[in-house]
Amino acid sequence: MTVPDIDWFEERAAIAEHDGGCSRSEAENLAARAQGFKNAEAYWQWLADYVVTKQIK
16 A cells, blocks of 8 residues: 555545535545555554654554
8 A cells, every 4th residue: 555645534534524515534434445444543553653664663
């Protein structure tokens, strides 16, 4: 897996929230799934682990 695109994630989540009427949580889950993650929690955990280990898993 490559490092997720944080800018793309934030942009997609904002669009889903603003234009799609989703809650922020729902919007982040949609954006995370679009990058291959189970949900936003898994997305943020992956990024946190990457920052700590500097390794792509």
